[in-house]
Amino acid sequence: MxxxxxxxxxxxxxxxxxxxxxxxxxxxxxxxxxxxxxxxxxxxxxxxxxxxxxxxxxxxxxxxxxxxxxxxxxxxxxxxxxxxxxxxxxxxxxxxxxxxxxxxxxxxxxxxxxxxxxxxxxxxxxxxxxxxxxxxxxxxxSGDGWNARVAYTPPGTPGSWQPAPPSMGTFASVAWAEVKPFFVKSSTEVTVPGPLAVDSPQYLKELDEVRRLGGRYSTERTADQTAAAIFTLLNGGQMWNAAARAGAAAKATTMPENARIFAVINMAAMDALITGWEVKRKLGTWRPLTAIRAASRNPDPSWEPLINTPPHPDYVSGHSVTSGAWSRSLQLLFGTDAVPFTATFAGALTRHFTSFSQAAIEIENARIWAGIHTRTADEHGLALGRQVAELAVQRAMKKIE
Known part of the structure; x- marks a missing residue:
């Protein structure tokens, strides 16, 4: 690369x-x-x-x-x-x-x-x-597969993923599903329940939540929710490594301790990304934009999300998967959740967090407020990332007794 x-x-x-x-x-x-x-x-x-x-x-x-x-x-x-x-x-x-x-x-x-x-x-x-x-x-x-060409054909079944405007981009990033992980040995080691049926009452309820709070011109979303949604455009690595530096300062960890902490949290995030993209490839569902415009009841062909829809499936949320891995590994490695930290997007939009878990939950909600994910996709993504983090911390570079 x-x-x-x-x-x-x-x-x-x-x-x-x-x-x-x-x-x-x-x-x-x-x-x-x-x-x-x-x-x-x-x-x-x-x-x-x-x-x-x-x-x-x-x-x-x-x-x-x-x-x-x-x-x-x-x-x-x-x-x-x-x-x-x-x-x-x-x-x-x-x-x-x-x-x-x-x-x-x-x-x-x-x-x-x-x-x-x-x-x-x-x-x-x-x-x-x-x-x-x-x-x-x-x-x-060098041969971990990050830049491989991997074919993907959308199933074409009701509720399955399909390219969404404005990019109408293909699922080109599907290659990340096949990248070699650091700690996870197989995709069966970590599991998720799977997406909701698109005709289920719970899915329709979640879709309505996105329609109301995640629309570009929503009148129900608060100013703070809008700021949180836009903030998720910041790469997760920027935010969570700022959290790690805050943790290192608060806990006064040594340089060798930091070497291990920063390695483990970012390797765990990489494994979470890989497992999350494998789920997207196997179970990928259409995005809220597609579902709302094609709804059997109250379709809204002109509905738009607050931020543009990324070119890959709703289930599971990639941002939530990696946030789950970063937040859980930070909790385990620092031995506490209560680390306040601050991160800034584009030099202008700053968010303050009181703990690792509070930041992860905000991201879960903010992707709904952004109009690009349903709640189940976020909740299951966060849970999947946490599972990966626990495996990573358990297996990573053990102390020599």
Whole structure:
């Protein structure tokens, strides 16, 4: 995967990251990675974060040797290698492999990290270790299937997914259903009940909820609900990694602890995305827009959602799936739900949250207020993501006793 962004734009995005006060090299490079991915599609952002952070973890852990490595064979560190230099070099190399045209800005970020270290020998050994771990990580995921071409033909049955305006786009992102996960061993390990029958009273009730609260010109949706709905246009990685940084600050976690935390939460989100897209492929239902316009009772051919309908099925909600994974893994890894945090979209719209679960529930509701998901698709998505997170935390890089 190689992506590009104008160098001047990246440099401008990185500048605040380099000069703001932050806890350690892991959170520094988390912000740097997010500066690169903020305009990427959510699946690409999640994959980038997962690769960057698993490389940083294995690089740091090769020095500290506190946990099992994720990659096999486990990377080994030369005597005296700096864990900080290893983490920075690993992140730099992974991101450079994805964004090769951003080398000047990434080099600047690396220099800023290494300038904080005084021992030249430790710095050199750590940097070499980090580059080696990054190469191993890139090789490990080079054939994971993220960019495969996967055919998908809509079933054409009542209630099944079909392209929706304005994009009328095909289900091109179905390839994510076949990407290799990090922790989940098979799609049968995590389950969802399945979508509601489109002629059931409960489905009709949920569709009416979307019609009333999610319409572009709704008179029932409040101003705060509108703001929450628009806020979900922010990539989940941006929001939930901000939550993780807030958790790290609140709990005063160490750099090696952060290396594991940020790796696990983003790898869990990647696995949740994969399992969610597999559900979409198998059980995908039409979007509320399609259902409302084609309703057997009170059809509204001119109805429009608040935000444009994405080109993939309603069931299950992808945003809810990944939010479930991020929120639950954060709860488990920090040992608490009560971490206040703030995230900002487009430099203008800021939301404040009192806990991880409160943020996840807001997203569940906000996708309804946005007019693009039914409640069951959101609730089941959130539950699926939580299941994935619990598996990931249970299996991830266990402490060496």
């Amino acid at each position: 190689k992506l590009s962004l104008p160098v001047w734009a990246l440099a401008a995005a990185l500048l605040p990251a380099l000069h703001s006060a932050r806890a350690d090299v892991v959170t520094d490079w988390n912000v740097t990675a997010l500066s690169l991915t903020q305009s990427s599609p959510p699946p690409i952002e999640i994959r980038t974060l997962a690769l960057t952070h698993v490389a940083m973890f294995d690089a740091v852990n090769a020095v500290t040797r506190t946990h099992e490595a994720y990659m096999k064979p486990a990377p080994t560190a030369p005597a005296g290698a700096s864990a900080e230099a290893a983490a920075a070099a690993a992140a730099h190399a992974v991101l450079l492999s994805i964004y090769p045209q951003q080398k000047p800005a990434l080099d600047t970020a690396l220099q800023a990290s290494l300038a904080k270290l005084s021992d030249e020998g430790a710095k050199s050994a750590g940097s070499a270790l980090g580059r080696r771990v990054a190469e191993q990580c890139i090789a490990m995921r």
